[in-house]
Amino acid sequence: MIARGTARVHTATVVGTHAVPVTVEVDVGPGLPSFIVVGLGDAAVLESRDRVRAALRASGYTFPSARVVVNLAPAPLRKHGTGFDLPIAAAILAATAQVPGRAVAGHLVGELSLDGRVRAVPGVLAHALVAREASRPLLLAQESTRNASVVNDLEVCGLTDLSQLRVTGLSGASPVEPPEWTGGEPDRTLPDLSEVAGHEVAKRALEIAAAGGHNILFVGPPGSGKTMLASRLGPLLPPLTPAERLEVAVIHDVAGLDPQHALSGRRPYRAPHHSCSLGGLVGGGSPLRPGEISLAHTGVLFLDELPEFGPAALQALRQPMEDGYISLVRADGHIRFPARFALIASANPCPCGYHGDSAHPCECNQTQIRRYRTRIGGPLMDRIDIRLRVDRVDPGIIVSSHRSESSEAVRLRVLAARERAMACGRGPSSGLRGKELLHACRLDDKAREQLTAQARSLHLSGRSVTRLLRVGRTIADLDGSDRVTPEILDEAVSYRGSEV
Amino acid sequence: MTRRHEISIDSTDYPDYLRNISEPPRVLYCMGDPALLVPGLAVIGSRKATPYGLSATRVFAGWAASQGITIISGAAIGCDQEAHRSALAADGPTVAVMGCGADIDYPSGAADLLAEIREVGAVISEVPWGTGPQRWLFPRRNRLIAGLCQAVLVVEASLPSGTFNTADHALDYSKQVLAVPGSIFAPECRGSNRLLVQGATPITDVTELGDALGVNVDTQLHLAAASEHPLLAALLVNPMRPDDAARELALHIVEVSRLLGRYESCGLLSRYPDGRYGPCVSMRQALQSPHGDRSQ
Numbered sequence: 001m002i003a004r005g006t007a008r009v010h011t012a013t014v015v016g017t018h019a020v021p022v023t024v025e026v027d028v029g030p031g032l033p034s035f036i037v038v039g040l041g042d043a044a045v046l047e048s049r050d051r052v053r054a055a056l057r058a059s060g061y062t063f064p065s066a067r068v069v070v071n072l073a074p075a076p077l078r079k080h081g082t083g084f085d086l087p088i089a090a091a092i093l094a095a096t097a098q099v100p101g102r103a104v105a106g107h108l109v110g111e112l113s114l115d116g117r118v119r120a121v122p123g124v125l126a127h128a129l130v131a132r133e134a135s136r137p138l139l140l141a142q143e144s145t146r147n148a149s150v151v152n153d154l155e156v157c158g159l160t161d162l163s164q165l166r167v168t169g170l171s172g173a174s175p176v177e178p179p180e181w182t183g184g185e186p187d188r189t190l191p192d193l194s195e196v197a198g199h200e201v202a203k204r205a206l207e208i209a210a211a212g213g214h215n216i217l218f219v220g221p222p223g224s225g226k227t228m229l230a231s232r233l234g235p236l237l238p239p240l241t242p243a244e245r246l247e248v249a250v251i252h253d254v255a256g257l258d259p260q261h262a263l264s265g266r267r268p269y270r271a272p273h274h275s276c277s278l279g280g281l282v283g284g285g286s287p288l289r290p291g292e293i294s295l296a297h298t299g300v301l302f303l304d305e306l307p308e309f310g311p312a313a314l315q316a317l318r319q320p321m322e323d324g325y326i327s328l329v330r331a332d333g334h335i336r337f338p339a340r341f342a343l344i345a346s347a348n349p350c351p352c353g354y355h356g357d358s359a360h361p362c363e364c365n366q367t368q369i370r371r372y373r374t375r376i377g378g379p380l381m382d383r384i385d386i387r388l389r390v391d392r393v394d395p396g397i398i399v400s401s402h403r404s405e406s407s408e409a410v411r412l413r414v415l416a417a418r419e420r421a422m423a424c425g426r427g428p429s430s431g432l433r434g435k436e437l438l439h440a441c442r443l444d445d446k447a448r449e450q451l452t453a454q455a456r457s458l459h460l461s462g463r464s465v466t467r468l469l470r471v472g473r474t475i476a477d478l479d480g481s482d483r484v485t486p487e488i489l490d491e492a493v494s495y496r497g498s499e500v
Numbered sequence: 501m502t503r504r505h506e507i508s509i510d511s512t513d514y515p516d517y518l519r520n521i522s523e524p525p526r527v528l529y530c531m532g533d534p535a536l537l538v539p540g541l542a543v544i545g546s547r548k549a550t551p552y553g554l555s556a557t558r559v560f561a562g563w564a565a566s567q568g569i570t571i572i573s574g575a576a577i578g579c580d581q582e583a584h585r586s587a588l589a590a591d592g593p594t595v596a597v598m599g600c601g602a603d604i605d606y607p608s609g610a611a612d613l614l615a616e617i618r619e620v621g622a623v624i625s626e627v628p629w630g631t632g633p634q635r636w637l638f639p640r641r642n643r644l645i646a647g648l649c650q651a652v653l654v655v656e657a658s659l660p661s662g663t664f665n666t667a668d669h670a671l672d673y674s675k676q677v678l679a680v681p682g683s684i685f686a687p688e689c690r691g692s693n694r695l696l697v698q699g700a701t702p703i704t705d706v707t708e709l710g711d712a713l714g715v716n717v718d719t720q721l722h723l724a725a726a727s728e729h730p731l732l733a734a735l736l737v738n739p740m741r742p743d744d745a746a747r748e749l750a751l752h753i754v755e756v757s758r759l760l761g762r763y764e765s766c767g768l769l770s771r772y773p774d775g776r777y778g779p780c781v782s783m784r785q786a787l788q789s790p791h792g793d794r795s796q
């Protein structure tokens with residue numbers, strides 16, 4: 001005869017990038033045998049009934065032949081995913097006294113297979129943070145313990161099988177030691193700048209972009225090396241700080257990506273194809289999942305063929321580029337995903353791609369070219385500080401044995417420049433604006449005079465001048481200069497680039 | 501409302517030298533001042549003009565117009581419109597020869613320009629009022645441009661092109677053909693360079709243009725640029741990309757970027773759409789003005 005009773009087990013559901021605590025309450029009571037789950041679970045939650053029933057039997061437990069009611073509290077909150085399998089099963093076992101109550105006293109999350117094994121689910125880092133908040137040990141699939149154990153001050157226990165609950169309970173499940181940080185080591189497998197022949201201006205532009213967090217646009221014909229250059233920006237950036245690592249890892253984890261990449265300190269590099277939907281780019285779906293811009297948070301977002309992206313997608317980039325996050329509003333509430341990324345974009349100069357090419361004639365007429373160039377839109381272009389024309393490199397240079405500077409050497413300069421900015425109490429110069437920017441540039445009379453002359457002769461708008469000064473400030477950081485000098489302004493002007 | 505004139509071939513107002521071309525128009529439709537239909541200088545070039553072509557157009561059309569020579573062109577995008585604008589800017593006479601009715605604004609972007617030409621110059625056509633632009637009319641229009649002028653100056657022409665076609669007509673009518681030499685590597689200059697090979701008169705500065713047209717040039721422009729920096733001298737001769745320039749002159753890329761930024765800012769060089777840096781129109785003015793002297 002199975003004992004009757006109630007039990008509650010703590011778990012959570014992921015909303016955005018956060019886990020919201022949920023209590024699983026089980027009542028095993030008199031009545032016709034049934035198994036009901038209430039509390040706004042989605043289809044995956046409701047299906048857990050069949051998995052739980054099978055898993056209990058397979059692990060040698062008895063499924064109560066009684067009226068089993070499961071309530072997921074708070075009831076008005078929508079709950080998603082298969083992570084509720086383990087907490088529901090544990091609550092039933094505790095309610096029927098098949099396992100001791102203390103065995104399920106932690107924060108539980110995991111999916112069950114029909115034979116009783118415990119499977120990993122996405123979002124364990126978010127769960128881990130909630131568990132730490134509530135000072136509960138985290139009980140989850142053994143394979144997830146590696147990710148969860150990076151959260152400090154948290155007891156993490158791994159389960160491979162549901163039957164372990166009976167034998168050892170929570171106290172007996174193997175606690176996992178947090179791993180040592182090894183991040184920050186340069187990765188030899190990443191693309192290196194020394195492999196790029198020619199393109200000296202573009203490499204310098206990448207260095208400046210990495211040091212100042214500027215957005216870049218490369219314009220050039222097909223095969224000129226835009227993608228190759230873009231993929232080399234990531235390794236130039238400094239490693240993630242421990243706080244950033246966890247922040248990025250949580251986002252990647254809830255999106256179902258492996259968080260180990262971010263946990264090792266490497267900045268994310270995302271390159272969505274231009275057929276990417278609006279939801280895929282900025283976040284969307286039900287439940288709301290982070291989009292590419294959030295997956296690129298603290299790292300690099302590479303948009304190849306920028307004008308080919310849908311106009312809605314391009315315009316949606318504006319708010320996150322300005323604010324560093326995106327706010328999504330849906331029927332069941334609004335969610336904010338962090339999205340502070342360095343945008344690196346490439347574009348062809350015209351629809352056929354060969355405008356201005358020395359070897360290949362362009363087949364477009366002026367109207368087509370003009371229309372193509374207006375696709376990106378002024379407001380987005382305004383947020384791109386560095387715009388550069390890149391062209392195919394002469395084969396003679398590609399095959400010559402001349403090796404250029406390695407990414408590591410450039411990265412050291414980038415680090416030094418960033419540290420210099422930090423020492424002056426500034427962030428990356430791409431974030432400076434208005435008075436703050438003018439103050440940081442510390443222009444002397446001569447530089448001021450030259451800037452005025454340049455703005456006049458090159459017909460620079462107020463926004464262009466702002467971009468010029470931002471780039472100038474970064475070059476000064478790289479030069480080790482505390483002022484933006486006339487020579488630096490001269491250089492900054494040359495990255496102003498063509499309007500595409 | 502601008503005056504409209506219909507000048508028949510029997511009229512005494514009909515320009516004499518137009519009677520000598522093949523199939524002279526029976527009636528010439530003209531908006532503006534018919535007295536401007538005197539032998540002038542046709543300045544023609546590519547629609548897809550490079551900054552080099554536009555600069556050359558500005559220098560030569562502007563100068564000739566300032567000498568009172570009528571600038572004749574076709575109002576097309578690129579060099580043609582630049583020629584008209586330069587003439588207007590120099591308060592000189594200009595005539596636009598249209599491939600559609602003289603009262604039609606084509607290309608549509610040139611409406612303001614055409615309105616100004618109708619006001620102070622003349623817009624003419626051989627097709628009746630209101631005729632829309634049609635493909636086959638433009639080659640015929642080219643023969644009118646060639647017929648109306650004393651000399652044709654080809655600024656930039658690719659091969660084959662309408663510009664080249666106009667120059668062919670001019671040769672048929674025994675007009676003087678002048679051409680601005682271009683880079684041997686630039687496809688936009690292949691047509692104009694071909695004309696030079698075939699015997700056209702090369703025009704490299706306004707003195708030569710004056711000689712060719714029989715006008716005295718009292719001012720000689722001196723290019724002092726070459727004494728500035730080897731980079732500037734090199735780019736004025738042969739436009740190059742920054743990477744190539746740095747390699748050719750064995751300079752560091754940062755130094756090249758800074759020099760290019762400086763020369764571009766003071767109008768000595770300009771950035772071409774293909775990423776190369778080369779001579780720019782305001783170069784002459786820049787060299788003469790105190791602002792251009794920045795060789796610190």
